[in-house]
Amino acid sequence: MLAACPPLVYGTAWKEGATSSLVLQALAAGFRGIDTAAQRKHYREHAVGEALLAAERARLVRRDEVWVQTKYTPIAGQDRSQPLPYSPEAPVREQVRASALASLRALHHGSRWDFSGMGAAAPAPQAPSAVDGDKATASADEPLTRPWLDALLLHSPLGSLEDTLEVWDEMQRLRDEGWVRNVGFSNIYDARIWDALLSIQGSERRPALLQNRWHASTGHDVSLLASLSPVLSPNSGGAAVTYQPFWILSGNGGLLSAPAVRSAAERLEWTPQMVVLRFVAQGMGVGGLSTSVLCGTTNEEHMRQTVAAVLGSEELEDGEMDAIRHVVYGE
Numbered sequence: 369m370l371a372a373c374p375p376l377v378y379g380t381a382w383k384e385g386a387t388s389s390l391v392l393q394a395l396a397a398g399f400r401g402i403d404t405a406a407q408r409k410h411y412r413e414h415a416v417g418e419a420l421l422a423a424e425r426a427r428l429v430r431r432d433e434v435w436v437q438t439k440y441t442p443i444a445g446q447d448r449s450q451p452l453p454y455s456p457e458a459p460v461r462e463q464v465r466a467s468a469l470a471s472l473r474a475l476h477h478g479s480r481w482d483f484s485g486m487g488a489a490a491p492a493p494q495a496p497s498a499v500d501g502d503k504a505t506a507s508a509d510e511p512l513t514r515p516w517l518d519a520l521l522l523h524s525p526l527g528s529l530e531d532t533l534e535v536w537d538e539m540q541r542l543r544d545e546g547w548v549r550n551v552g553f554s555n556i557y558d559a560r561i562w563d564a565l566l567s568i569q570g571s572e573r574r575p576a577l578l579q580n581r582w583h584a585s586t587g588h589d590v591s592l593l594a595s596l597s598p599v600l601s602p603n604s605g606g607a608a609v610t611y612q613p614f615w616i617l618s619g620n621g622g623l624l625s626a627p628a629v630r631s632a633a634e635r636l637e638w639t640p641q642m643v644v645l646r647f648v649a650q651g652m653g654v655g656g657l658s659t660s661v662l663c664g665t666t667n668e669e670h671m672r673q674t675v676a677a678v679l680g681s682e683e684l685e686d687g688e689m690d691a692i693r694h695v696v697y698g699e
């Protein structure tokens with residue numbers, strides 16, 4: 369299993385019927401992280417599970433070589449006309465547990481998984497699947513493996529801090545029980561909420577991840593970044609929180625045409641998009657910041673370019689990082 373979030377994660381939102389084949393393509397291109405959510409409105413979690421099984425069977429990549437992260441989406445973010453992973457009437461604590469268990473089911477197809485410890489709360493699979501019935505990879509003496517989620521994120525804060533903290537506590541319990549290996553947040557832009565959440569945790573209970581929209585309207589999270597870095601945050605206890613931005617390309621059109629990006633692209637013979645992705649991968653010039661690039665391209669050539677930019681050995685020079693940082697943060 370991967371000990372930490374990889375530097376590059378494939379985003380599966382809005383892929384609908386193409387989810388499974390695009391996840392397979394991304395794995396073949398070199399992605400080793402997958403982002404999904406128990407939210408039918410935007411994601412097909414079950415299809416991600418099918419792709420993971422197909423990748424394993426094709427000997428492309430083993431399940432434990434891929435970081436798979438999903439989310440508990442509060443009811444305000446769900447489409448109630450579609451199947452929900454929990455009962456909306458249930459207390460939030462029960463909702464998050466039911467959602468996590470639905471995700472475990474959706475993301476572990478095939479016959480080698482042992483769900484027996486999940487108890488009565490274990491939900492049925494989200495949708496029937498042809499691959500579930502296929503026992504080709506299981507042998508009679510193959511040991512059953514307990515399923516896990518590499519990370520479970522809270523998709524967005526709930527209506528009250530009290531409910532948010534209760535969900536957070538239940539997520540930690542799931543981690544303590546071993547179903548979830550890391551916990552994190554998404555869509556927290558207010559440094560005061562972030563600090564409040566961290567202040568009730570001991571350093572061992574810190575979130576592993578913050579997944580946020582990277583955009584000028586939130587100052588590109590300038591007020592939060594220092595508290596994610598173990599170097600810049602005095603209260604971190606030395607633990608890093610990986611910053612995982614989305615909207616890197618779609619929300620930053622102006623940056624793509626900035627001279628600082630254009631000249632780096634020219635030197636490296638890269639596209640401007642590759643330069644911006646590399647800027648994020650290199651920590652955006654924030655000391656000690658650990659980042660993970662979230663990219664959901666549907667284009668094979670773009671997949672290759674993203675992998676080359678984020679995971680390749682070519683780097684932006686210090687002067688290029690400073691110049692791009694100046695465009696984004698004005699400093």
Ligand SMILES: NC(=O)c1ccc[n+]([C@@H]2O[C@H](COP(=O)([O-])OP(=O)(O)OC[C@H]3O[C@@H](n4cnc5c(N)ncnc54)[C@H](OP(=O)(O)O)[C@@H]3O)[C@@H](O)[C@H]2O)c1
Pocket residue numbers: 378379380381382403404523554555579614615616617618639641642662663664665666667670671673674
């Ligand atoms: N937590 C949340 O609330 C939340 C919200 C939104 C998204 N997400 C996650 O973030 C993931 C990414 O979403 P995103 O909104 O950032 O957009 P994206 O799906 O990564 O793509 C945005 C645009 O960039 C293009 N693109 C991507 N890589 C490129 C490359 N290397 N070169 C040129 N163009 C490229 C894509 O076009 P092509 O397809 O043509 O390449 C697309 O038009 C989602 O799939 C989801 O997992 C999370």
